[in-house]
Amino acid sequence: MKKLIFSITLLTMVIILQSCKKDEPTTPPTNKVQLIENSTFGKILTDSQGKSLYFFSDDANGTSACIEGCLNNWPIFYEENITIDEGLDLDDFGTLTRADGQKQTTYKGWPLYYFITDANLGDTYGDGVNGDWFIAKPDYSVMFVFNQLHGHDGEDYLSDYTIGAGETGYIVDAYGNTLYTFSHDTKDTNSFTAVDFGNNAIWPIVEISPSNVPSNLSESDFSTIEVYGKTQLTYKGWPLYYFGQDSSRGDNKGISFPAAGVWPIANTDTPLATL
Numbered sequence: 001m002k003k004l005i006f007s008i009t010l011l012t013m014v015i016i017l018q019s020c021k022k023d024e025p026t027t028p029p030t031n032k033v034q035l036i037e038n039s040t041f042g043k044i045l046t047d048s049q050g051k052s053l054y055f056f057s058d059d060a061n062g063t064s065a066c067i068e069g070c071l072n073n074w075p076i077f078y079e080e081n082i083t084i085d086e087g088l089d090l091d092d093f094g095t096l097t098r099a100d101g102q103k104q105t106t107y108k109g110w111p112l113y114y115f116i117t118d119a120n121l122g123d124t125y126g127d128g129v130n131g132d133w134f135i136a137k138p139d140y141s142v143m144f145v146f147n148q149l150h151g152h153d154g155e156d157y158l159s160d161y162t163i164g165a166g167e168t169g170y171i172v173d174a175y176g177n178t179l180y181t182f183s184h185d186t187k188d189t190n191s192f193t194a195v196d197f198g199n200n201a202i203w204p205i206v207e208i209s210p211s212n213v214p215s216n217l218s219e220s221d222f223s224t225i226e227v228y229g230k231t232q233l234t235y236k237g238w239p240l241y242y243f244g245q246d247s248s249r250g251d252n253k254g255i256s257f258p259a260a261g262v263w264p265i266a267n268t269d270t271p272l273a274t275l
Helices: 002-023
Strands: 033-038 042-047 054-056 093-097 103-107 133-135 142-150 167-173 222-227 230-235
Antiparallel strands (some): 033 042, 093 103
């Protein structure tokens, strides 16, 4: 009889313990890419541990220009099966196979990196380093790149639109597509686009709302104008355009069409547009 009572008691305890386990709340796994609120930059991308991720301005065409010794300070970020926080879109993430054979995670086509000096979670010391490293954010309206200008005529150009080899810094959209100004425009006035948008395929207007910009740019330099019922982004008063023949991110063929300097790129050296 004592054995029976003991067995019943033991069975009851097992059932109670199992019931308690079922009621215990489970902690969901941490996503491999998190969207963290930062006091300086707003929402930023981090890894699963909360360590900050970065974009490199030399990666205009979507491949990594950070090689060899550069990787000592800017280690690559890679996760095979990405999981993401709410507020991010899985379609914006991809995988790059680097020239050295390593794989690297990309966001909106930008390869992602760490910064070696970020010792603590939440550190963002890499932003602005050498003027071409920027904290990875999901809501940049534009980005800044350093790239060789290569016209539709096959020639390489310098920043003064003379022929030559050398990188120029300029503004692109969040996906790396080059933005241009039109030398015949005036302040907040688009003098190119036809009222029926019949020539919009040649020089499409940039329909972006200004919001967050990389730290080397000033958000106050960006605004918008109305063009025949559509909203066009401006920079320093210059309406901004794409070039229809730029088929891939990083292309900047429009700088020589129809002649060098007619459709300049936009950058920090761009003067204020005048009336």
